[in-house]
Amino acid sequence: MNDRSSLPALAGYLRDDGRKGIRNVVVVIYTVECAHHVARLVVNTFHGQPVHLIGFPGCYPNDYADRMMKRLATHPNVGAALIVALGCESFNRRGLEETVAASGRPVHTITIQENRGTRTSVADGVEWVRWALESLAAQPRVPMRLDELVVATICGGSDSTSGITANPAVGVAFDRLVGAGATCIFEETGELVGCEFHMKRRAATPELGDAIVRCVDKAARYYTVLGHGSFAPGNADGGLTTQEEKSLGAYAKSGASPIAGILKPGDQPATGGLYLLDVVPDGEVRFGFPNISDNAEIVELLSCGAHITLFTTGRGSVVGSAIAPVIKVCANPATYERLAEDMDVNAGRILSGQASLQQVGDEIVDLVARVANGEETCSEALGHQEFILTYKQFDASGPAVPGCHPLKAA
Template sequence: MNDLRETTWTGHLRGDGRKGIRNLVLVIYTVECAAHVAQAIAAGEPDTQVIGFPGCYDNPYAIRLILSLARHPNVGAVLAVGLGCEYTQPARIADVVERSGRPAASFFIQDVGGTRSSIDKGKAIVADLRAQIAREVPRVPMGFADLTIGCECGGSDGTSGLVGNPTVGAFFDRLVDAGGTAIVEEIVEMIGLSDIIFDRAVDVRARGELETAYAKAVRYCQEVRQYSVSPGNFAGGLTTIEEKSMGAFAKSGSRPIQGVIKVGETPPWPGLWVMDSVPDPHFMGFGYTNPNDTEGIMDLISGGSQVVLFVTGRGSVIGSPVAPLVKVTGNSRTYRRMIEDMDFDAGRVLTGAVSLDAAALELADMIGAVAAGAQSRPEALGHREYFVMYKHQDEPQTRRECEK
């Protein structure tokens, strides 16, 4: 497949015009006290997944993220379940979802009578929602131009920057050329590359957004006295944050950067975008920037990514809800050692078995198959890890709102 525009499959059309590659019922719990019931409701139910917010008190960042996931193009319907004491109200989530054109329901466990009765009620609701979206959601042609794909890296080693991330970058170039959208984040793993990053901006506006996000990330790392480099990275052959940053930024490919979006904000037009997940500076003590890979993946999904790529050198056993996770490794030994969890071996580029361009096209074929319904390995294994945290970020001012 040399031209991604030639590949098509059938997707699910949402009321906002976006297209999903899955037609899921999402069960959302609004406080940790309701987590067991929500998990039990989703257990054993086909095309049903669960996410939740552990806190009893509201946090605008977390609520924005949850509402973005609830209206994700892969989600067809939502059930919101609460205990009854928390600030976050399930009915308000359901109302926002219904206004997006999706069916939704909600209830408090305290109103239903307890654990067993709530699980029974929830399973009955999920069955009705699943049947409704199977009947009513239109099936439409879909291609790479309809896709938003995010990329995260974690458990990095020397091969991540040499071939793992560059393979994704070469694929992202083709995705953008085909009219699709790519999102990268991890701004704290771009430190040391300011000139290189700023020169990739599509225009003066985008350069200003990148400069602001970069300066905030540097300030943040200085204040918490920690950069995004770990003992595992050192063991894998990386030596400095600048070296890690060079490898991490390679996932962005070579196309112009359209601008910066925040968590829960979808790119307003196609192309390559950078997501800012770093807490805003006036409340820096509240929340951390991506304390684990799972949160970074959730951030990318909140931006509308129907598929997320995860590049790892040393290996990983996580997955994600809502959007399939496709694991790419630049280390062929890791691929062989963890074959049950790894999807794609980019390490073959190092040995000369395939070229970088050929690997990018193979990866595109695999993503096209996943978009058409094939399960990635984390998806088939049942990995649905998620992490929603308290953090402070100002509400994003989208470009559409600014133009009104």
């Protein structure tokens, strides 16, 4: 359904690459765990202001982490970046600084070993961030079209209500957003085992359909080697009985629109439409579990340009995210009652007959527009800025990924 006229006008911050952000965040980036404390002290000085902490804990280099950090530091919601390095780590801080500078954003690097240690580095970082905030405060918002918006979805803490309330309600919202020209991204292949042929039938081309099946097969092999699927004790405690049942519930978030392409972390959708994000590493199994928490998945969605993430939960999750707002869609009415301050949408009303799937889906779309225009989500109001980035390996995207701009290695 194409209903652009029924949605409110949006406004965003124009970036040099033509994309527009719905937030104007200063990111403070640590390039190794040894610089984490200094970076956090800088951020803590600006409590309640749009200054967010992100970083990579590892000392050894990793192409995936390098690509991810470059994408995140130039995310449309980011207006400026402070890089905090220790000095002897292997992360390519100069390459990151050059990428951010080339994007037209203010950027500054502090190297602790060259800057007389902790106290001086914190003081210098605070001074620069204060300047960056003043600079960004003068930046006007400009008109933004819905087809410039990227909306992602994940599920976490799923239970027996997730697949019949929150997840299909997000599917309704996705169909409406895609129909209005927006870009929507769902994931992850490890939670879609058994649904690959449903997705294949919705693929834009036969080649893409085959690629989707291969992605899910890869995920199934990966989890088989690990000896543990994407099914947690909390899922069972919440009434889910099998991986297949959980997969069908997760699949419901994607709605019914045609699938336009497959993304890998850091790929940028070139056009609007619905995309599947493959988060399971390529090659041999050597990095452990594909994502060690829901926030790792949110980060990968952000790396693909997501302005907003729709997070469905039945058991309840209170996490948010650095850089981009998270909208919590609660599946279980009892959970919503306990955690109302952390939840944005009560999809559990569907169970009691107080609302239909269509009504909740429309409510989600309306909230997406309001959040895009500056309204805070619950997680933002509570100060949640969770972030995690680990080691992975992905091959370059191939011809079966139409309409995407893969990020080439620096």
